[in-house]
Amino acid sequence: MRQLVVGVGDGGVSRDPDSVIVTYALGSCIAVMLYDPVAKVAGMVHFMLPESSMSNGSSNARPWMYADTGISLLLRVALQNGADKRRLAVFAAGGAHVMDDNGVFNIGKRNCLALRKALWKSGLVAHSEETGGSEARTVRMEVGTGRVWLHAPGGEQREMKVRLSVAQRGPGLRDQ
């Protein structure tokens, strides 16, 4: 199985059924994953900060870095690769409450709000979400199946389950 690593402030989409998309060390950062189970398009963004307006112009160069630009870009690229927005399963993980330089548990919570705001603006809502808390997380998504696995330090790997309506799975699709 080929491993495609998404780094901090990065993102991408794959249609290779033999690949796994993975991102590590989600502290206050959040990973958003999209999956179309019919077209078998998988995408992930690992964003660090809530708003591109904080960027002083660098958001054009690093759109994956921010919730607002990263999520809309992820959706756009997924659709360009054949995903149907109505069929998308949406996963989100991360946003741990980590103390920032001012000694405030702030950025994780702000990222969680920015996640919801950006998804809403894109006409999406998470089907499966593991955010908040205090642990750093690692997530991996299998492109062939859309299964998402989450791992926290000291804990077992577990699957992020999602229940999609049949309308989203597409007519005539057999259960996987």
Add this chain to the structure above:
Amino acid sequence: MSEQNLDQLLSGVVDTVMETMFFSTPRGPAEPEAGASVLKARVAFRGRPSGALRVCLSAASARILAAGFLGEDEAMLTDSQPGEVVCEFANMLCGLFLSRLESDESFDLNSPELVPVGSLAAPGSEALPAASQSFGIEEGILTVTLHLEATA
């Protein structure tokens, strides 16, 4: 109605409403703004007690709130949408506040209304608020005030 800390209750309600449907959060206590270009909305309610809840925030803050609520870019908002969103915001704040009062009473809410800028209450008609909180939010200050009518 038992003795509750109405100021604390008001703060909690603002947190919940802003995070749930406006995808935003207050940035902490602040001093009320004077003289800025503001939008004000009022929701009157009837029950025991009767009263009104008012919100006041800058026009710029109202646009951000409206954009978040509607999931739109600020540039795409119509002229009336910020005011309409502020009214709905006041409506939800009032409804949630009354539901959290430790009271067996039921309340009827009037439709929220925008208060014309610069309108003044009749002299002597404005009692001190029962609760008032101001918060820093994006592009300004949000002030939420609760007035209660004296019960007979």
Add this chain to the structure above:
Amino acid sequence: MALNIMIVDDSRVMRAFIRKVVGLTGLDVGECCEAGDGEDALKLLQERRMDLVLTDINMPRMNGEEFVRRLERDESLRTIPVIVVSTDSSHNRVQQMLALGASGYITKPFLPEALRDEVEKVLGVPHV
């Protein structure tokens, strides 16, 4: 087959919010029409077949309580599932609206996914 959905609320922006949530469900939505109160909603229902109604309670002219009562009294309308979307979260009010014939109830403020789930539940949308 596409589903026709009606949103009844005196707040234009709340109707827009609910309309957006309906779009999250993945349902095949045909017509999504809006009314500002129960009176306008009843007029529209005489002209168009609806598969789901979402209604507020506090509205001018005809409020949600009277609107749901009227739906229940009309043989041609009583089978339409109704979800109440209201700021009133009191137990008595919820029970009252369900007893009047509402199929679901959600309190403002609500998470978009909560309303999405309620719509799917009331319509009996199967999940895998």
